[in-house]
Every structure is written in C-alpha cells, then in structure tokens.
Amino acid sequence: MAKLIRWGAFLAVVAVGGGLWITRPMPLAPDTLTGVTGDPVAGAVTFAAAGCASCHAAPMAEADAMLTLAGGRAFASAFGTFYAPNISSDPTHGVGAWTDLQLASAIQRGVSDTGAHLYPAFPYTAYAKAEVQDVADLIAYMRTLPASDVPTVPHDVGFPFNIRASLGGWKLLFARPGWVVDGDLTAEQTRGRYLVEALGHCGECHTPRNALGGLQTGQWLRGAPNPSGEGRIPDITPARLTWSEGEIVEYLTSGFTPDFDTAGGEMAEVVKNTAKLPEADRAAIAAYLKVVGAES
C-alpha cells in the first residue's frame, strides 16, 4: 500500500512537472535577430501600425506626450484589471535595459526578460505573426523614445489567473500560428491581412472570446461585447460593414464615417494610428476587410 502511494505521488509529480515543462515560457531562438538591423525610421510606422502608444501611453496623454510609454492605463476584463506597464526607455522602470532579443521575445512570444509568461492582454499572439525585420525596426524606434520613471502598476487579477505558470496552458490552447483568412489573396489583400491580423491586432477587440479569453477565430471580426462593459464592439465583416473601400480608407484617415459621424472610444485612438500609415496601407486594410468571411 505504501508502495502504491509512493508510486502515485511520483506519477503526480511527473504529470505536474511534464505539464509545466510543456507549458514553459519559450522565448525566441537566440539567433532570431542575427544579421537583422533595426531601422528606427521604418520602426515609427510599425509603431503606429501596431498601436503601441494607444495602450502604453500614460492615461489621458495626448499628442507628443503619447510617445512617453509610461503605462498605467487600466484595462478591465472578466479576469481582473490589467495595467499597461511602463515600456519606456528608462533602464529601471521601463525596458531600456532589456536586450533586443528580450524585447522581441516579449513582443512575439509573451515572455519577459526574466523568462516569465506575460498576460495576453498584451497582444503577442497577433505580433507573433509579424516579420522579424518589422519587430527589429519597432525596437530600434522604441529606444529613441523618452524615458519615464513612473513605476509599473501591478495587475489586479484574482486566483487562479494570478498564477503566471497557468498562462503556458493558455498559450498552448490559443496561441495559434498561421492566418485566419486563408486562400488566394491579391498582394494588396495580403498586405491588409498582415496589418489587420498581425500588427494591428484588430481581432483582439473585434472578435468574440470564449470563457477562457481565447479568440473564437470562427467568428473572426464579427463583433464582441466591450470588456469595459460599455456597448459592443462592432462586426466589421462585409456582412455588416457595408462601406465602400474608399469610405473605409476615409474613416481610417480622418475618422469620419460616410455620414460624417466620427470614430469614438478606443477606435478614435486607432484612427490616430492608422492616419500615420501610408495611404496604400489603409487601402490594403480596406481590401482585406472586404474578403473576410468570404471563405465560409
């Protein structure tokens, strides 16, 4: 009997250990950035496309103050409240002391400098699909931005979601490689897909989530409840978004809808970012949105 218990305990340890091993944080391979040089000028455009400042600028910051990535903005969710961390170039309170590889691993694998899992409030599952060159450019640009010594606010997340090791399981379930919209796309639609599915992480808000917070990709961009509790985030598939491509481009440029209402809420911040992209990129986003859901 004692032997059986000992065996049981042994197997339990193996199971937990195996689970932790399978779900361990996996940073990028050490040679990922070998031979890649970041261009801070190109990185400014990537920074806008990826919407970094919308979450990481200080709450209520406007205009140039948005380039100080002091963090502090609160994001309510079903799992608790997340606070955007300070990712400014400050070596103590920001990420100025992180290596390029550590930053790239955070952006594309959701792994911190100390090798811990990061919460997916940070859309690394989308950024995972970004080109390494774009990530390198982005990091080079971020290093040119001002430092802030505002300390990062700890997340206010309850049990069991406060156990970061559990995020490995989440990643295993929901961090999927590959594109949602597949099939034959034109070069323009492919560019749009990259901007929407990878850098722009549009699906993070416009796609509904399951009980564990995983994106329901079968409902891609079909709208979702607003996690803040205020209203709904709209369906932007062609079934509901009936604007012409030109009208979508105008919206992403000036914020005006076809009947001259304007973008509101978080989308007003998104428009500030898309307005900084080349016109061709906004047209690419519009071209992509027109083919979403066409395959189903």
Place this chain on the structure above:
Amino acid sequence: MIRLRRYAAVATLSLALAGAAIAASHVDPAVAEAIKTRQAHMKAYGAQLQILGGMAQDKVAYDATAAAAATLASLAATDQSAFWPQGSDTSVEGSKALPAIWVNIDDVIAKAGALQAATATLATAAGTDLDSLKAAFGPVGAACGACHQTYRQPNS
C-alpha cells in the same frame, strides 16, 4: 395579528419595489427633451459636414458660395449648456453620453472650445478655394473625435 403584520410587511415591500421600478423607468421629461435636442444639434453638424466634407473628399464639385454658406461655425458657437443637464448620461435609455462628461466638465468645455476654433478657421477657409477647405477640414474631424473618444459610449 402576526398574520396581519406579515401582510402589512409584504404590502409595504411590494410598494417599495414598485416605486423603485417606476423610478427606474421614469425619465424626467426635461432630461428626455434635452437629449433629443442635443442629438438634433449633432445631426445638424452632420448635415453641414456632409456639404463641406463632400467637397473636401472630392465627392462633389467645389462650390465656393455653398461652402462659404455652411453654418458649422455658428452651430459650434451655440451655447449648448442647457442640452446637457446633470443625469442625462448613459443611465437614460437612448443616451450615449458617458457620465465622465460631468466629472471632467472643464476638459469637455476645453474640447468644445477647440471645436469652435477649428470650425471658425474652416468657415474662413471654405469660401477661399478647395485646397484651403481641405486643409481646414481635417482639424474639425479631429476636434469632433476628441470628444467622442473619451465621452461617448461606443456604437453597438
């Protein structure tokens, strides 16, 4: 006697609940009217923006006289304080005005001032030529969006 008291307690509770339900569904007519009025005012902006925006976006031919006749600036300069009574926020059916408006009223007034300035500039530029109109139109959109970003409940 005990039974009677219990009846009385139940009756009192029912009345209280009914009262609460009525209070929740009952909207002060003055508040309802204010919401209707400011929404009409917003639609009036939309109509003027349609005229100017159609030209700015090259959807209709530029017409200096029509552009100069647009009344966007006078709409923006209208004193709207009566349209925004305390309590006319998202707690009222049909209102998308977030309660933060009345918390940050100084910021709201500053943003309204920015809209007045942008529309005044546009009013001068609109009749000059198309390029001037285009240049002055964008900042108006930004001024509209600045308020909608923070103070309007997102569309459903």
